[in-house]
Amino acid sequence: MPILETQELTYVYSPGTPFEKKAVDNVNISIEKGEIIGVMGHTGSGKSTLIQHFNGLLKPTSGRVLLNGRDIWEDKTKIRDVRFQVGLVFQYPEYQLFEETVFKDIAFGPKNMGLSDDEIKRRVYETAHDIGLSEELMERSPFDLSGGQKRRAAIAGVMAMEPEILILDEPTAGLDPAGRDKILSHIKAYHQRTGNTTLIVSHSMEDIASFADRILVMNDAGLFCFDETVKVFSRSEEIAQIGLDVPQITRVFDKLKKRGFDFGKEVYTVEYARNLLLKKLAEREAR
Amino acid sequence: MNNIIEIKNLHFSYEPTSENENPPEVLKGIDLSIKEGEFVAVLGHNGSGKSTLAKHLNAILLPSQGSVIVDGIDTADEDKLFELRQRAGMVFQNPDNQIVSSIVEEDVAFALENLGVPYEEMRRRVDESLKAVKMYKYRLHSPSQLSGGQKQRVAIAGIIAMQPKCIILDEPTAMLDPSGRKEVMATIKRMNREQGITVVLITHYMDEAAQSDRVVVMDSGKIVMDDKPEKVFSQVDVMKNIRLDVPQVTELAWELKKAGYDISPEIISEDECVEAIIRLMSEN
Numbered sequence: 001m002p003i004l005e006t007q008e009l010t011y012v013y014s015p016g017t018p019f020e021k022k023a024v025d026n027v028n029i030s031i032e033k034g035e036i037i038g039v040m041g042h043t044g045s046g047k048s049t050l051i052q053h054f055n056g057l058l059k060p061t062s063g064r065v066l067l068n069g070r071d072i073w074e075d076k077t078k079i080r081d082v083r084f085q086v087g088l089v090f091q092y093p094e095y096q097l098f099e100e101t102v103f104k105d106i107a108f109g110p111k112n113m114g115l116s117d118d119e120i121k122r123r124v125y126e127t128a129h130d131i132g133l134s135e136e137l138m139e140r141s142p143f144d145l146s147g148g149q150k151r152r153a154a155i156a157g158v159m160a161m162e163p164e165i166l167i168l169d170e171p172t173a174g175l176d177p178a179g180r181d182k183i184l185s186h187i188k189a190y191h192q193r194t195g196n197t198t199l200i201v202s203h204s205m206e207d208i209a210s211f212a213d214r215i216l217v218m219n220d221a222g223l224f225c226f227d228e229t230v231k232v233f234s235r236s237e238e239i240a241q242i243g244l245d246v247p248q249i250t251r252v253f254d255k256l257k258k259r260g261f262d263f264g265k266e267v268y269t270v271e272y273a274r275n276l277l278l279k280k281l282a283e284r285e286a287r
Numbered sequence: 288m289n290n291i292i293e294i295k296n297l298h299f300s301y302e303p304t305s306e307n308e309n310p311p312e313v314l315k316g317i318d319l320s321i322k323e324g325e326f327v328a329v330l331g332h333n334g335s336g337k338s339t340l341a342k343h344l345n346a347i348l349l350p351s352q353g354s355v356i357v358d359g360i361d362t363a364d365e366d367k368l369f370e371l372r373q374r375a376g377m378v379f380q381n382p383d384n385q386i387v388s389s390i391v392e393e394d395v396a397f398a399l400e401n402l403g404v405p406y407e408e409m410r411r412r413v414d415e416s417l418k419a420v421k422m423y424k425y426r427l428h429s430p431s432q433l434s435g436g437q438k439q440r441v442a443i444a445g446i447i448a449m450q451p452k453c454i455i456l457d458e459p460t461a462m463l464d465p466s467g468r469k470e471v472m473a474t475i476k477r478m479n480r481e482q483g484i485t486v487v488l489i490t491h492y493m494d495e496a497a498q499s500d501r502v503v504v505m506d507s508g509k510i511v512m513d514d515k516p517e518k519v520f521s522q523v524d525v526m527k528n529i530r531l532d533v534p535q536v537t538e539l540a541w542e543l544k545k546a547g548y549d550i551s552p553e554i555i556s557e558d559e560c561v562e563a564i565i566r567l568m569s570e571n
Contacts, residue, residue: 042464042465042466043434043435043464043466043467044434146333146334147333148333173461173462174380174458174461174462175333176332176333176491177332177491177530177531177532178332178333178530179332179333203464203465204465243464243465243466244465245465247535248494248534248535248536248557249535249536249539251557252535252536252539252557252560252561252564255557255558255561256561256564256565259561259565261564261565261568270535270538270539270542273535273539274539274542274543274546277539277543277564277567278543278546280568281548281567281568284568
C-alpha cells in the first residue's frame with residue numbers, strides 16, 4: 001500500500017471571485033514508503049499548493065489525499081495527527097526560529113506531541129547530529145547561529161517530530177554551493193538513518209538528480225510527469241521549456257546528440273560524463 | 288578608459304562590542320581597480336567578504352583602513368554621500384526588502400522624488416527605466432502581484448532612473464527561480480552593453496560569472512584571483528580548494544585534460560564544450 005496517494009486532487013483558490021484560479025488540476029500520484037521524491041516546477045506551477053495538501057494545510061476543492069490508505073479529511077478532528085505524521089519545512093524556515101535556545105527550538109514540535117522529556121532529548125540530539133549541529137550549539141540562542149546553521153536548526157525542528165513523511169520546500173534556496181551541498185548531504189544522512197519517506201522541492205534538477213528515486217514535475221497546475229530520475233532526464237528539453245533548470249552537462253549531451261554524437265545514455269553528472277567519454281575515446285583508439 | 292572604482296589597501300572589521308571585543312578582520316587588504324563600462328563578477332563562498340566589499344562601494348560601510356574612491360569621490364567624504372549614492376546604486380538579494388511603494392512606477396520614482404527631480408524629467412526617466420528593464424507594461428501594477436524576477440527588475444529600474452555610472456548587485460538572483468534569474472541576468476547585461484553602466488555583480492552562481500568580462504575571486508577577506516572568466520575557471524583545483532564550483536563544462540574539460548586528452552581547460556560555454564568533444568571524437 002502506498003504511504004501517500006492523491007486521487008483526482010483539485011484545488012481552486014478564491015472560488016466564485018474574479019481572482020478564481022485553479023492551482024492544482026486533477027493530480028493522481030502515489031508514493032511508496034521510504035522513497036526520496038524530487039518535486040519540481042516553476043513558480044506558479046502549483047507545486048507548493050500541491051504539497052500543502054499532503055499534511056492538510058489545504059483541503060482539496062475536490063478529490064482525496066490518502067495517508068496510509070485513509071482519507072486525511074475523513075475525520076476532521078484528527079487532522080492534527082496528520083500534521084505530526086507529515087512534516088512540512090517551509091521555504092526560508094530560519095525565519096520561523098523563535099525560542100531562547102537551539103535545543104528548545106528543535107524540541108518545540110516533539111513537546112507539542114506530548115512526548116516524555118527523555119524521548120524529546122533523544123530526538124533533539126539525534127536530529128541535531130543528522131543535520132550537523134554540534135552539541136555545544138544546543139544551549140546557544142538560535143539567532144547567534146550563522147545563516148546555514150539557522151536553516152539546519154529549523155529543519156531539525158521538523159525532523160525531530162519523526163514524521164513518516166518529511167517534505168522540504170526548497171531547502172537550499174539562497175545558499176552558496178558549499179552550503180547547498182552540506183544541507184543536501186545532511187538530509188541524505190537523515191533519510192539513511194530513519195528510512196522515512198522524503199520529498200524535496202527544488203527548481204534545480206542538479207540538486208535532486210543525484211539522490212531522488214523519482215521526480216515529480218508540475219506544470220500549469222497539472223502533473224507534467226512523475227517518473228524515475230533517469231527517465232525524467234531523458235525529457236530534458238521539454239523540462240527546460242517549462243522553465244526549469246537542466247544541468248549544463250545534460251544540455252551539452254543533448255546538443256551532441258543533435259550533431260550526430262549519440263552516446264545512448266542520459267548524462268546528468270560530470271563524473272558520469274567523464275567516465276562515458278573516456279570509455280568511448282578509449283574504444284576509438286583501440287580500433 | 289578611466290577607473291571608476293579605485294580601492295587601495297582596504298581593511299575592514301566591525302566595531303568591537305561588549306560581547307566581542309576583538310572582532311576579526313573581514314577584509315584584509317583589498318586592492319582593486321575597475322574601469323568605466325566593465326562588467327565585473329565577484330565570486331566567493333558565504334563569509335568570504337564579497338558582500339562586505341560590495342557595501343563599501345556606496346558607503347554603506349566605511350574602511351577601517353585604506354580608501355575607496357568611486358567616480359572620483361572618496362566614500363569616507365560625508366558631504367558627498369548623496370552624490371556618491373546617485374552615481375553608484377545598489378541592488379540587494381531580497382526583492383521584497385527593496386520595494387517601498389504600492390505601485391510599480393511610484394517605486395521607481397521614489398529616489399527621484401527625494402532628489403527633487405522636476406516632474407517632467409521624472410516622468411521621462413521613470414518611463415525610460417521601466418522600458419529598459421522591460422517592465423513598462425506593469426507600471427500601474429502593484430509590486431505584490433509581481434514575481435521575484437519582476438520585482439528585482441523594478442528595483443533595477445529604480446537605480447537606472449538615477450542615471451548612475453555604476454551599479455552594484457549583491458546576489459540579485461539568489462532568491463529567484465531559473466526563469467527569474469534569466470530575466471535579471473539579461474537585464475543586467477543589456478544595461479551594461481547599451482547604457483555603458485559599469486556593473487559589479489556579487490554572485491555565487493558560476494554560470495552568471497562566466498557571462499562577465501572579468502571575475503574577481505574572494506576568499507577569507509582577500510582577492511585570490513582576478514582575471515578573465517575562462518582563465519579563472521580553468522584553475523579548477525584552486526577553485527575547489529576555496530569551496531567554489533566551476534561550470535560543469537569547465538570541470539569536464541579539466542578532467543579530460545587530466546586523463547591525457549588534448550582539450551583546452553579554458554572552456555566555459557556549452558558550445559565550446561560541444562565543439563571540443565566533437566573534435567576529440569573525430570580525431571585520428
